[in-house]
Amino acid sequence: MNYFQHFRTIALDAIASLQAAGALTADLDLSRVAAEAPRDASHGDVALNAAMVLAKAAGQKPRELAMLLAARLAQHPDIEQAEVAGPGFINLTARAAFWPARLREILAAGEAYGDSTVGQGKTVNVEYVSANPTGPLHVGHGRGAVFGDALAALLEKAGHTVVREYYINDAGAQVDVLGQSALLRAREALGGTIGEIPAGLYPGDYLVPVGQALAEAHGAELFAKPEAEQVAIARDLAIRMMLDLIRDDLAAVGIRQDVFTSERAIVAAGRVEAALRALEDKGLVYVGVLEPPKGMRPDDWEERPQTLFRASDFGDDVDRPLRKSDGAWTYFATDIAYHFDKYSRGSETLIDVWGADHGGYVKRVAAAMQGLTGARDTLDVKLCQLVRVLRDGELVRMSKRSGDFITLREVVDEVGKDVLRFIMLTRKNDAPLDFDLARAVDQSRDNPVFYVQYAHARCRSVLRHAADEGIDVTPAALAQSDLGLLTDSDEAGLIKLMAGWPRLVEQAAEVHEPHRIAFYLQDLAANFHQLWNKGREDATLRFIQSDQLAATQARMALVQGVVAVIGSGLKVMGVEPAEAM
C-alpha cells in the first residue's frame, strides 16, 4: 500500500462528504491536494495541504476549512488524530495498529513489496545502450546500460509492460569503416604485414579475431573479389561478431535486452518511406532552404533547397533535413522511421537513453514524434552524463585493451557487476559521475554499496542466529508475532520508512529516475545500522533477547522486513543482496 495515497483518498472522501452536506463548495479542483510526509516527525505521520489549496476557490479561510476537514477526518478508523497546524496543514497521526499492519504487508510480499499497478499495464519501450557495433562497450555505455536496465525494471515494478530494446546502427558510414578495418586484419591473418593502422580506421585489437575468421572462411580469395564486395563481407561478419562481443559485455553486467532492431532492416523494409509519408500526410514535410548556423558557419556551406521536416512547429530551433545532398536519407530520417516503428509496435511511451553528447538531437526527434502521434510526451530522452574513472582520486586515462577508452569489461572484471551497477545509480542521470575503482570496493561507511549490502548481511546474520536459538523466523511465523512490542522510536521510524517504499517506487517510476532507489536504500541502511548500534549501548535494545521470546520474534519481523525492502530495491537495481560480508 502507498499509505500517502491511502490517506489522500480518505481526505478526498472527507471533502466529498462535506460537499454533500453543503458545508463546502461543490465544484473544486482537487488535483493539487497532496498527502506527504511532514518535515518534522513530531507533527504526525501525514500532512495534508488540502485546506490551503482549496481555500480560495471554496471562499473560506484556510485554517477554518482545515478545522472543518480535520473534524471529519478524525472520525476515520485509521486516524488517531487530525491536527491543524501552521498556515492550514492538517497533520494526521495514524492509529497505533496501522504501522504493524504495514510491516505484515511487507512480510507477506517479500521482494515483491512495492509492486504497483499505477502503470496500468501500459507498454513502455526502453531503448538503451544502442552502441555502434564497432567495438567493445566502454564505461560510458555501461552507465547508459545500467541506467536503462534499472529504469526498465523500475517501470515493470510500477506495473508497466516493458520492452527492453537495442538499436543497431548497422547502416551508416561507420560500419563500412569497420569493414575496412576488419579487411586489414584479414590481410594480417593471412600473413601480410599491415604496419600501423591508418588513421580513420578502428585500431583496436578486438578486430583481430574478425580478421582471423574472415581468413578462415574465405582465404586469400577474399581479396580477389571486387572491393565493394570485400567490404560488404567483412562488414557483415564484423557487425555480427561485434554484436556478440557487446552482448557478452552486457551479459557480464547482467543485462539481456528483448529486442535488437537493425537500422539496415528498418531501411530495407521501407519503414523510412512509410514514416515520411505519414509526416507528409500531416503537411509536415516541405522543400526549403535553411539558414547557415550562426557563429560557426561551415566553410563549404552552400545554400540549396532540401527536403525538410517542420521541427520548428514543435519546439525545435530550425526545420531539419531528411535527405542528404546525394539523395540518401539522413540519419534523422531513419531515426524517425525507427521511433515510429517502436511506437507502431504498441508502445505508448518511448524512452531513449543516450549519452549527453547527443543532447542537441533530442528536440528534433521529440518534435518528429509529436508530429506523428500528436502527443507531446510520447518520447522521453534520458541523457547520461560523462563517467570519469578514477583510482584513489587519480584520473585513469588509457585502456590497456582498446587503446583509447576504458572498456566496461575492464571495470566489471575489477569491481564486479553488483558494485558497478550500484555505483552507476548513485547519481542522477543528468549529473556527471566519478567512478573510483578503489573506493568502489572499500569496506567502509562512505561506500554506499558496502553500506547497503552490509545492512542486508547483518539482517541475514541476525536471523540465522535467532533461528539457532530456536526462534521460528519464517515470514509466516513472524507475521503472527506481536508487533505491538516494537515500541522504540527508532523501530517505529524504521517501519514508517519501509512503509514509504511503495510510494518511492511509484514516484521514481513516474519521473524515470532509478537513482532514487539507491538513495532510499542508503537511507534505509543508515536507519537500520543506527538501530543496531543502539544495541551496543543499551543491551535491552539488541535484536535477540534470549529470555524474551515474543519481543525477539517481533524484532525478527522488523529485521525480515528490512531484508524484504532492501531485497526489493536491489532487485530493481539488478544487484544481488549479500548474505554475509
Added chain:
RNA sequence: GCGCCCGUAGCUCAGUGGAUAGAGCGCUCGCCUCCGGAGCGAGAGGUCAGAGGUUCGAAUCCUCUCGGGCGCGCCA
C-alpha cells in the same frame, strides 16, 4: 551567436510547490580497543550563483544576468 544540462555546507551530492533545506566525507568534541567486527555518539558549518516575477507558500515554476559542461547544415 544559438540550444540543452548543471550551479545547494569546505568537498562529493540528495531534495519532481509545503512547515526550521538534508546525507556522506572533512573539521571539532566526547566514547570504544569492542567479532553486535570491518567504529559509535554529538556539534559547528547555508545569501540553495544573483536579480525580478507567479503563489497562501519557491532550492523547486517563469523571465533575465553571471559562471561551468555538452552540442550546433547533409556526419553517425
